[in-house]
Amino acid sequence: MTPLLEVKHLKKYFPIYSGFFRRHVGDIRAVDDVSFIINPGEVLGMVGESGCGKSTVARTAIRLLEPTAGASYFKNSNIFTMTNQQLKQLRRHIQIVFQDPYASLNPRKTVRDNIGEALITHHLVQNMSEQIDWVAQTLEQVGLSPDVMSRYPHEFSGGQQQRICIGRAIALKPQLLICDEAVSALDVSIQAQILNLLLELKETMHLSYLFISHDLSIIRYLADQVIVLFAGQIVENRPTDELFADPQHPYTRTLLAAIPRLTPEPIGFTAT
Amino acid sequence: MLSPILTVKQLTTCLQIGRERWTVVDHLDFNLYKGKTLALVGESGCGKSLTALSLLRILPTPPALPSTGEVIYQGENLLTFSEKEMRQLRGFKIAMIFQDPMSALNPVYTVANQLMEVAEIHLQLTPAEAWQKAYESLQAVGITQIEERLNAYPHQLSGGIKQRVMIAMALMCEPDILVADEPTTALDVTIQAQVLQLIKELQRNKGMALLLITHDMGVVAEMADEVIVMYTAQGIETGEVKAVFQHPGHPYTMGLFQSRPALTPKREKLHPIKGQVPPFNHLPPGCRFHPRCPYVMEKCRYGTVPEFVVDQSTHLAKCWLHDGTKESLWRWKHPDGGES
Numbered sequence: 386m387t388p389l390l391e392v393k394h395l396k397k398y399f400p401i402y403s404g405f406f407r408r409h410v411g412d413i414r415a416v417d418d419v420s421f422i423i424n425p426g427e428v429l430g431m432v433g434e435s436g437c438g439k440s441t442v443a444r445t446a447i448r449l450l451e452p453t454a455g456a457s458y459f460k461n462s463n464i465f466t467m468t469n470q471q472l473k474q475l476r477r478h479i480q481i482v483f484q485d486p487y488a489s490l491n492p493r494k495t496v497r498d499n500i501g502e503a504l505i506t507h508h509l510v511q512n513m514s515e516q517i518d519w520v521a522q523t524l525e526q527v528g529l530s531p532d533v534m535s536r537y538p539h540e541f542s543g544g545q546q547q548r549i550c551i552g553r554a555i556a557l558k559p560q561l562l563i564c565d566e567a568v569s570a571l572d573v574s575i576q577a578q579i580l581n582l583l584l585e586l587k588e589t590m591h592l593s594y595l596f597i598s599h600d601l602s603i604i605r606y607l608a609d610q611v612i613v614l615f616a617g618q619i620v621e622n623r624p625t626d627e628l629f630a631d632p633q634h635p636y637t638r639t640l641l642a643a644i645p646r647l648t649p650e651p652i653g654f655t656a657t
Numbered sequence: 658m659l660s661p662i663l664t665v666k667q668l669t670t671c672l673q674i675g676r677e678r679w680t681v682v683d684h685l686d687f688n689l690y691k692g693k694t695l696a697l698v699g700e701s702g703c704g705k706s707l708t709a710l711s712l713l714r715i716l717p718t719p720p721a722l723p724s725t726g727e728v729i730y731q732g733e734n735l736l737t738f739s740e741k742e743m744r745q746l747r748g749f750k751i752a753m754i755f756q757d758p759m760s761a762l763n764p765v766y767t768v769a770n771q772l773m774e775v776a777e778i779h780l781q782l783t784p785a786e787a788w789q790k791a792y793e794s795l796q797a798v799g800i801t802q803i804e805e806r807l808n809a810y811p812h813q814l815s816g817g818i819k820q821r822v823m824i825a826m827a828l829m830c831e832p833d834i835l836v837a838d839e840p841t842t843a844l845d846v847t848i849q850a851q852v853l854q855l856i857k858e859l860q861r862n863k864g865m866a867l868l869l870i871t872h873d874m875g876v877v878a879e880m881a882d883e884v885i886v887m888y889t890a891q892g893i894e895t896g897e898v899k900a901v902f903q904h905p906g907h908p909y910t911m912g913l914f915q916s917r918p919a920l921t922p923k924r925e926k927l928h929p930i931k932g933q934v935p936p937f938n939h940l941p942p943g944c945r946f947h948p949r950c951p952y953v954m955e956k957c958r959y960g961t962v963p964e965f966v967v968d969q970s971t972h973l974a975k976c977w978l979h980d981g982t983k984e985s986l987w988r989w990k991h992p993d994g995g996e997s
Contacts, residue, residue: 572934573916573917645873646878647878
């Protein structure tokens with residue numbers, strides 16, 4: 386099976402300049418030799434503490450940031466050597482959902498424009514009525530009524546805004562969806578609704594996910610394979626069940642030990 | 658039973674915006690005991706933080722109107738205190754830790770400045786003594802390289818260290834009551850575990866009462882003795898942590914548990930609470946949870962819901978399911994089974 390996304394020895398250094406002449410004095414090694422594979426239909430979870438480079442890995446892998454070294458293949462074609470024209474083609478197939486839904490929607494555009502803009506850019510629709518149909522269909526997929534199309538992002542609750550963001554991402558019928566802390570800003574009950582939606586879309590649209598989160602219980606629930614990132618490097622990359630059953634790296638163990646358990650004492654929770 | 662160190666009776670806080678008035682804390686009752694932890698838990702916007710702010714009376718007025726009810730500390734009602742009297746109490750007998758340490762610390766003063774200020778005001782220490790006190794307080798919260806940290810500005814410190822500085826500041830005068838408003842929400846899990854451990858230890862050593870505000874049921878399980886679950890400004894379930902976790906009495910509490918991926922087998926559909934929290938200008942009549950409740954009955958749709966005992970005398974829930982009638986018992990076993 387050809388991997389959907391294959392990242393090899395990815396590096397991203399941010400230079401530090403100092404002194405009067407802004408000399409290059411060193412680098413911050415945000416991502417330091419990271420390799421992983423996402424197979425079609427798979428959910429890859431990525432965990433690590435804030436500042437460990439989770440988002441930078443995701444953004445560099447799809448060239449939203451220019452990499453320092455390494456290679457990234459989307460279905461065997463190297464993203465890092467693509468021309469702008471090829472990159473634009475690629476963007477259709479890889480979409481991203483960010484943490485803060487309000488900040489990632491354009492507040493001055495209606496829902497229709499927020500979701501439908503990319504459809505025009507990618508020549509998926511020819512005229513406005515086609516765009517409206519397409520957006521209406523997308524809104525239904527993410528559990529919103531098509532009537533909300535002419536409203537603005539601030540009129541929605543956080544959970545609904547996140548649904549719009551997911552709608553914008555799946556409108557282009559991508560193959561890979563990157564969720565960068567996509568449910569972290571939401572309340573537990575809303576979080577559960579969005580997680581259900583993501584799982585549902587995975588089945589109906591045959592999506593693969595790169596799911597970034599600091600919440601280990603969500604990763605455990607969703608992911609097939611987990612990468613544990615620490616200071617820009619992968620310390621563990623294993624199937625989810627194995628990782629949670631038997632963490633190898635000391636950092637992973639600390640991370641797992643730190644999750645607050647949901648039982649006041651070691652007794653099973655019984656739902657009545 | 659010990660006598661409580663702080664008694665809150667029928668605490669109610671309203672906000673007035675223009676001509677409209679919202680009740681954001683609605684007739685809340687609880688007691689805080691020495692050495693015990695009470696957790697307030699609920700989703701964003703349910704009034705957890707406003708409860709804490711009302712206790713300390715640090716809500717901006719306007720838009721907030723003076724709280725009504727009683728907050729009794731050492732036989733006196735804090736709500737009748739003058740601002741000057743309150744100021745002597747805050748940070749001295751009742752201290753608070755805020756969620757975001759960056760915005761709670763003053764960015765233009767060094768850590769030493771901010772810590773010494775507390776010591777000089779409340780403990781009437783000389784600057785030299787205050788410095789010593791600040792040094793000791795940072796030692797107590799497990800900070801290393803103290804000299805260096807004392808001379809640092811908040812932005813030079815990491816999130817975990819800043820939160821420790823906040824805790825040090827709150828605990829410097831050895832308060833009777835510590836109010837912690839989401840003390841670890843802004844921190845990583847590993848740091849969260851450290852900070853919670855630290856709060857627990859300090860509480861054990863000094864016998865403080867802790868009011869812990871959080872949205873994370875995991876943190877509640879780890880830290881608290883008693884818990885109040887809040888929904889749209891009201892406390893809807895209260896009891897000992899063990900009882901509430903084992904036999905949640907209110908459908909909302911059950912929903913919160915069922916939304917957690919940790920308790921659901923992998924990839925099985927989660928059972929979120931349907932719908933969303935109603936906005937304060939469209940609160941439904943009757944039980945405020947009834948439009949989202951899988952157990953809804955006719956009597957839930959109007960009037961106010963009294964508190965019923967769930968399984969032991971201290972475990973109460975504002976839900977008709979526990980009124981002992983046949984209808985409720987039937988409904989309890991048949992959620993979403995059509996109208997009864």
